[in-house]
Amino acid sequence: MSSFLELPPISRRSLLSGLGATAALVLLHPFSARAAGNQAHLRLMETTDIHVNVFPYDYYADKPNDTMGLSRTGTIIDSIRAEATNSLLIDNGDVLQGNPMGDYMAYQHGMKDGDVHPVIKAMNTLGYEVGTLGNHEFNYGLDFMFKVLAGANFPFVCANLTKGQLAADPKDDELFFKPYLILEKTIKDGSGKSTPIKIGFIGFVPPQIMLWDIKNLEGKAQTRDIVEAAKAWVPVMKEEGADIIIALSHSGIDGSGPSDKMENASLYVAGVDGIDAIFTGHQHLVFPGPKSWDGIKNADPVKGTLQGKPAVMAGFWGSHLGLIDLLLEKDGNSWKIVDFTSEARPIYHRDDKKKVIADVRDKKEIVAAATTEHEATLAYVRTPVGKTSAPLYSYFALVADDPSVQIVSQAQSWYIKEMLKETKYKDLPVLSAAAPFKCGGRNGADYYTDVPAGDIAIKNVADLYLYPNTVQAVVINGAQVKNWLEMSAAMFNQVQPGAKDADLLNASFPSFNFDVIDGVTYQIDLSQPRRFDDTGKIANADAHRIQNLQFDGKPIDDTQKFVVVSNNYRAGGGGNFPEIAADKVVYVAPDTNRDVIVRYVHDQGTINPTADGNWTFKPMPGTTVLFESAPKAKDFLSEVKTVKIEDAGEGTEGFHKFRLVL
Incomplete structure (x- = not known):
């Protein structure tokens, strides 16, 4: 028993x-x-x-x-x-x-x-x-x-x-x-x-x-x-x-x-x-x-x-x-x-x-x-229900496009396109917003997603999506997409050009508010201050951390409409993201994000969570920053292709230090 x-x-x-x-x-x-x-x-x-x-x-x-x-x-x-x-x-x-x-x-x-x-x-x-x-x-x-x-x-x-x-x-x-x-x-x-x-x-x-x-x-x-x-x-x-x-x-x-x-x-x-x-x-x-x-x-x-x-x-x-x-x-x-x-x-x-x-x-x-x-x-949940062609890990989810976030976005996009195909929103482009949940921090050096390539069981979905959120979608314009990302970029401290081993991560900003939006490409300029404060109000009107934001290979049109699929927390105003609230919601799903991921794995048979590198940091020559992750993250350094990360030695309280070369 x-x-x-x-x-x-x-x-x-x-x-x-x-x-x-x-x-x-x-x-x-x-x-x-x-x-x-x-x-x-x-x-x-x-x-x-x-x-x-x-x-x-x-x-x-x-x-x-x-x-x-x-x-x-x-x-x-x-x-x-x-x-x-x-x-x-x-x-x-x-x-x-x-x-x-x-x-x-x-x-x-x-x-x-x-x-x-x-x-x-x-x-x-x-x-x-x-x-x-x-x-x-x-x-x-x-x-x-x-x-x-x-x-x-x-x-x-x-x-x-x-x-x-x-x-x-x-x-x-x-x-x-x-x-x-x-x-x-x-x-x-x-x-x-x-x-x-x-x-x-x-x-x-x-x-x-x-x-x-x-x-x-x-x-x-x-x-x-x-x-x-x-x-x-x-x-x-x-x-x-x-x-x-x-x-x-x-x-x-x-x-x-x-x-x-x-x-x-x-x-x-x-x-x-x-x-x-x-x-x-x-x-x-x-x-x-x-x-x-x-x-x-x-x-x-x-x-x-x-x-x-x-x-x-x-x-x-x-x-x-x-x-x-x-x-x-x-x-x-x-x-x-x-x-x-x-x-x-x-x-x-x-x-x-x-x-x-x-x-x-x-x-x-x-x-x-x-x-x-x-x-x-x-026995069922402990039995493989599909496969993943690449490991699912979150050791570097706060510094590089990440496979554990990528697969959530893929599942959400797959689901919402099906749900909206008979609605008036069927012709709008779909973007997907997802955040890393298990990223160390206050929860310790063991608090990371780590699912190896190969068989994936239903219980592994808990590693990918911790919360029983339900899927929701909003319709917003290109300017609001950019502001969504500006708010998300508060994950990082401002870094002076030429700084050596500056502290990268804003410890007071929770990782579940670090949304990555899939379907667009962009860079984050760390030299600039954050645009919004914690309440979603403008803190620095001239600051624009989000650079080179593009959709379909072209600069995003501020007036173009997009469907952005996320969860009930974010769509309902959670995290105080500017202009993202219940009045923008166009679809409230009866399904949890977890269930959607499980269905996606069933449907695909083998999932491909390889990060597509749709976001990165804007280059800052001669500048390096430090962040902490689990010691096991050293085993995945060769997996990260979009940024240069180096081993920087032992950290504190069980963590390990890494250096990001900007």
């Missing part, structure tokens, strides 16, 4: 906050405690964006990770059920794809009719009442999806996925799933009396699946606008006697205003008359929660409401359980909501040093259900 089960002792604090393992520790929710004879407390629990993370294990890094895992979420489900008189568990989509276990089951296992997928096995142990679809359910095709979902002990609903062309009236659409489910349940009121209630659930998937999975869905399916579908079906649910209606919206929260076939439409779904509460997902965020939601009108991230109605988004990968607690009151023959609370409860916390502390252990039934597939997945 792998070490993900080996946890330190759980503290009393953790038990109280997450486990509730004994009756003495269980505290009833105030609604259960105070409900009168004509009132009842109903707790609704949500998982969302599990992405096949059954276990608290990062298959890319090949090590345990206490921030994830349905086996952990399952444990807090038990304690949270115990806090309420009446409770129901739902899932809000994206369960079938997202980590190597999902790929293993789709590509290697060869599921047969009657087989039960490990994530479904795990979910079947927890007693779900209903689920809806996420966009990633379609990544392996419709046949695979239906085969997997057939193993679930609970139904799925989706009101905006059709088998063919959209009908004039949404209620006439030929749907793949029932649009809604009305559960007839018996709940206990405040006096302990059992009484019936009808709870309606309606589900929605992002319409963008028709773009993201066009290969799997073209000619087979179609999607309708989420809000349009809600407005059509909710009145029908009311007519059928639903006392309360819950939206299962695999769609995020966007306050920019409603638009046709909006991807993140949950705020506007909440505004549909008749919907009483809404579960959201897709964005991999937490609601109610902090800063992410500031400034969105009609979204209250403290109380946990959208349009005044209770709402929750429960993180991702099992990191949280979403809770909506309703105090219901009998109104004649039906029920109405008289009070509510919303919460996203985590499975872990961080101590003062930001170290992750697990709050719960694994639920043994889930571990038992999927251990066979977990062990098979470990």
Whole structure:
């Protein structure tokens, strides 16, 4: 058995906050405690964006990770059920794809009719009442999806996925799933009396699946606008006697205003008359929660409401359980909501040093259900899935065009060209921005990428791309491309011409902000000061470190439009790059950069990450600079062709010094 089960002792604090393992520790929710004879407390629990993370294990890094895992979420489900008189568990989509276990089951296992997928096995142990679809359910095709979902002990609903062309009236659409489910349940009121209630659930998937999975869905399916579908079906649910209606919206929260076939439409779904509460997902965020939601009108991230109605988004990968607690009151023959609370409860916390502390252990039934597939997945990620024709290393990533960055750019460009080929941006030239992540620095002399030429395994992707970012693309002009690079060039100290062994690297500038843009060529003039300060404001108006910037062999046109593919951090304004922000984003991918690299390796068979030398330093005769890297970097000196690097002797704290001849 792998070490993900080996946890330190759980503290009393953790038990109280997450486990509730004994009756003495269980505290009833105030609604259960105070409900009168004509009132009842109903707790609704949500998982969302599990992405096949059954276990608290990062298959890319090949090590345990206490921030994830349905086996952990399952444990807090038990304690949270115990806090309420009446409770129901739902899932809000994206369960079938997202980590190597999902790929293993789709590509290697060869599921047969009657087989039960490990994530479904795990979910079947927890007693779900209903689920809806996420966009990633379609990544392996419709046949695979239906085969997997057939193993679930609970139904799925989706009101905006059709088998063919959209009908004039949404209620006439030929749907793949029932649009809604009305559960007839018996709940206990405040006096302990059992009484019936009808709870309606309606589900929605992002319409963008028709773009993201066009290969799997073209000619087979179609999607309708989420809000349009809600407005059509909710009145029908009311007519059928639903006392309360819950939206299962695999769609995020966007306050920019409603638009046709909006991807993140949950705020506007909440505004549909008749919907009483809404579960959201897709964005991999937490609601109610902090800063992410500031400034969105009609979204209250403290109380946990959208349009005044209770709402929750429960993180991702099992990191949280979403809770909506309703105090219901009998109104004649039906029920109405008289009070509510919303919460996203985590499975872990961080101590003062930001170290992750697990709050719960694994639920043994889930571990038992999927251990066979977990062990098979470990073997899978440790098995070669392609080859690299050259070594992938980052020892010189801050001083020369680098193979570990090159392969990320190649994968990103390959992906975005496919994604945009049917859009209005299809004819724009594509550039790719990528940065080195593992470059020593504060993380020490062992903190470098080093994958030898030859076989490459899925877990090696963690060496190439450390973070679970998602792919995003912006459209900007040539002048903005240059400013992007000017900001990136703050990686370096200013160097006086003729200096001998000057210190090259700006220690305060993080390597993940040193973007290299592939698709253009350029030089960096170290004799000039940085143009922008850390906030992206001009510090030296006359400074232009970026020289000889060319596209297609000619000086770049400041007005020409480009698609630049990067990640959600950079495209959303991370790093304070001038004019690069969410208003420039034209494509938000459903896929992580890691997954894109894996797909690229699968597609190519053998990757060629040899750096193409599209950037270098402007020559400064008689000038040398020093930088540090790992001692092992000496073995790769002959691999670097675009600059002259010399061994400069032993460095400090395990590093080695190198000299760059400018």
